[in-house]
Amino acid sequence: MNLTYRPLVLGITALCFSAIVLGRAQAGGNHFYAPVVDQVVKEECGSCHIAFAPSMLPASSWQRMMGNLKNHFGDDASVDAETAARISRYHMANAADAGGQRYSGKLLKGVAPGSAPQRITELPAWVREHRKVPGWEWRHKDVRTKANCAACHAYAEQGYYDE
Amino acid sequence: MATLFLTAQPAVAETPNEIQAALKQEAAGASGFQGFSAARGEDFFKAKHGGEWSCASCHSGNPAAPGKHARTGKAIGPLAPSANAERFSNPKKVAKWFKRNCSDVLNRVCTPQEKGDVLAYLLTVKK
Numbered sequence: 001m002n003l004t005y006r007p008l009v010l011g012i013t014a015l016c017f018s019a020i021v022l023g024r025a026q027a028g029g030n031h032f033y034a035p036v037v038d039q040v041v042k043e044e045c046g047s048c049h050i051a052f053a054p055s056m057l058p059a060s061s062w063q064r065m066m067g068n069l070k071n072h073f074g075d076d077a078s079v080d081a082e083t084a085a086r087i088s089r090y091h092m093a094n095a096a097d098a099g100g101q102r103y104s105g106k107l108l109k110g111v112a113p114g115s116a117p118q119r120i121t122e123l124p125a126w127v128r129e130h131r132k133v134p135g136w137e138w139r140h141k142d143v144r145t146k147a148n149c150a151a152c153h154a155y156a157e158q159g160y161y162d163e
Numbered sequence: 164m165a166t167l168f169l170t171a172q173p174a175v176a177e178t179p180n181e182i183q184a185a186l187k188q189e190a191a192g193a194s195g196f197q198g199f200s201a202a203r204g205e206d207f208f209k210a211k212h213g214g215e216w217s218c219a220s221c222h223s224g225n226p227a228a229p230g231k232h233a234r235t236g237k238a239i240g241p242l243a244p245s246a247n248a249e250r251f252s253n254p255k256k257v258a259k260w261f262k263r264n265c266s267d268v269l270n271r272v273c274t275p276q277e278k279g280d281v282l283a284y285l286l287t288v289k290k
Contacts, residue, residue, distance in 0.1 A: 047237075048234075048235055049232070075234075075263070076266055142236065143236060144234070145234065147235055148235055151236060
């Protein structure tokens with residue numbers, strides 16, 4: 001964790017920001033998850049919540065999720081077949097156990113191969129990283145749900161999850 | 164034919180008034196259609212319809228202000244075209260979200276009358 005980093009970032013431009021993030025990622029910082037860059041995926045998967053990084057779940061998870069968008073955590077997130085195929089391809093190619101491997105780090109630790117978990121927030125490693133977050137913080141009105149990463153990780157949408 | 168529509172995806176930019184005109188044509192098919200009403204649209208927008216949410220639950224009671232997704236907490240840009248130029252400019256996007264949101268709020272699709280009333284209301288909201 002690097003607490004001096006954030007105030008520094010606030011003052012500089014987005015361009016510098018992504019350069020730094022990229023630098024850190026390449027330097028092996030393991031709290032960076034490449035954000036979604038495909039515009040269609042960003043639009044379709046980033047309107048109800050942030051577009052979660054494909055490298056946060058294995059390919060089997062995305063495959064299962066894309067197969068049932070009509071009932072997506074109680075919401076209808078369905079898209080036409082062509083768009084669905086494009087989103088699937090993108091997620092599968094960049095999944096935690098595929099192209100996104102260099103970002104996913106320890107996130108898949110304790111996940112049985114082929115178990116296709118549907119929630120990042122239920123991965124054992126995610127739960128472990130957040131065990132010190134107090135209950136009142138989860139219940140805060142600006143948080144509402146564990147899946148609202150951006151409420152606590154100001155740069156979640158840029159892929160950056162240091163505290 | 165359906166695939167033709169789907170593949171012809173990008174940038175059929177339209178104005179809110181053009182979208183309103185298309186809704187009017189649809190609504191006029193129903194018997195007793197007497198035009199759209201912004202007042203009725205406002206009531207519809209702010210009321211619950213048997214479920215947990217109203218449109219205002221996610222889009223705020225003031226559509227010129229940003230909203231917040233009732234379940235995920237994600238920020239949602241203002242819905243009124245006066246405050247957000249991207250709104251009601253892409254018929255495909257409008258249709259997709261009417262379908263999803265009406266299903267969340269009313270557990271059915273919205274009628275052309277209801278959609279037109281809501282848009283009439285949103286067009287009266289000043290920034």
